[in-house]
Amino acid sequence: MSPKPTADTGPAVSLDPGDAFTLTVLGCDGSWPGPGGAGSGYLLQVGGNVIVVDAGPGTFATLQTIIDPVEVDAVVVTHHHSDHWTDLYAMDTQARFGRRRPPLPVYAPARVGELVGVGRTPMLDWRVVTHGSRAGVGEVSCAFHRTDHAEETLGVRVDGAGRTLGYSADSGPEWSLDELGSGLDLILCEATYTAEHEGTAGHMSGRQAGAAARAAGAKRLVITHRWPTIDAGAVAKEAEAAFGGPVEQATIGREFTL
Numbered sequence: 728m729s730p731k732p733t734a735d736t737g738p739a740v741s742l743d744p745g746d747a748f749t750l751t752v753l754g755c756d757g758s759w760p761g762p763g764g765a766g767s768g769y770l771l772q773v774g775g776n777v778i779v780v781d782a783g784p785g786t787f788a789t790l791q792t793i794i795d796p797v798e799v800d801a802v803v804v805t806h807h808h809s810d811h812w813t814d815l816y817a818m819d820t821q822a823r824f825g826r827r828r829p830p831l832p833v834y835a836p837a838r839v840g841e842l843v844g845v846g847r848t849p850m851l852d853w854r855v856v857t858h859g860s861r862a863g864v865g866e867v868s869c870a871f872h873r874t875d876h877a878e879e880t881l882g883v884r885v886d887g888a889g890r891t892l893g894y895s896a897d898s899g900p901e902w903s904l905d906e907l908g909s910g911l912d913l914i915l916c917e918a919t920y921t922a923e924h925e926g927t928a929g930h931m932s933g934r935q936a937g938a939a940a941r942a943a944g945a946k947r948l949v950i951t952h953r954w955p956t957i958d959a960g961a962v963a964k965e966a967e968a969a970f971g972g973p974v975e976q977a978t979i980g981r982e983f984t985l
């Protein structure tokens with residue numbers, strides 16, 4: 728069974744500026760989870776809508792310290808690398824044996840469903856997205872843009888509650904955060920390593936992330952996806968120099984209000 732392309736078109740967004748938009752980090756280690764860490768995962772609570780963006784190893788455990796998973800309205804997975812999706816299995820299994828609920832919509836590139844095995848996850852409702860797709864989750868609109876990373880990796884723009892989040896997913900420097908459009912209140916951008924590692928993998932350094940966010944006119948930059956072997960302070964320092972202002976660092980459990 729193959730996942731079917733999503734028929735969602737958008738944006739059918741009804742913005743309510745009175746509602747809050749929060750981003751809580753469930754995991755932020757790059758490429759593999761470090762000691763006590765977790766792969767990529769972010770909880771978005773936008774008005775009354777709850778979206779999990781990426782479901783890397785270890786993120787589902789943290790999610791359950793914040794909310795009951797039954798409250799999650801949809802999951803977005805940016806690409807097929809394992810540090811961004813393996814806890815989909817835990818979400819599926821918990822829904823089967825822990826607390827039943829209707830199948831959970833999962834928006835992801837086709838390759839993710841192929842690797843996970845759509846038929847192995849009966850509690851997940853797979854919906855294929857690609858470059859240019861939009862998905863509506865309640866009153867929230869998600870728009871997807873292909874980045875500079877392996878195969879098909881999709882950065883995401885999330886609009887809701889009168890606020891806008893831009894997430895780079897994983898990307899090398901040959902992609903511009905501008906692709907996510909203007910008016911981003913907060914950019915969550917990968918900064919996997921320091922400048923001396925530039926060009927060694929399909930990722931950005933702190934310097935490149937800071938420069939990209941500045942070029943995109945970001946009001947606020949949160950860096951994430953650092954390899955556990957890389958010094959956090961060094962990445963932040965070069966990101967701030969390139970951004971021209973303060974940069975915040977994602978850490979597990981940290982909450983950002985847009």
Ligand SMILES: [Zn+2]
Pocket residue numbers: 757758767808810811897952
């Ligand atoms: Zn990654």
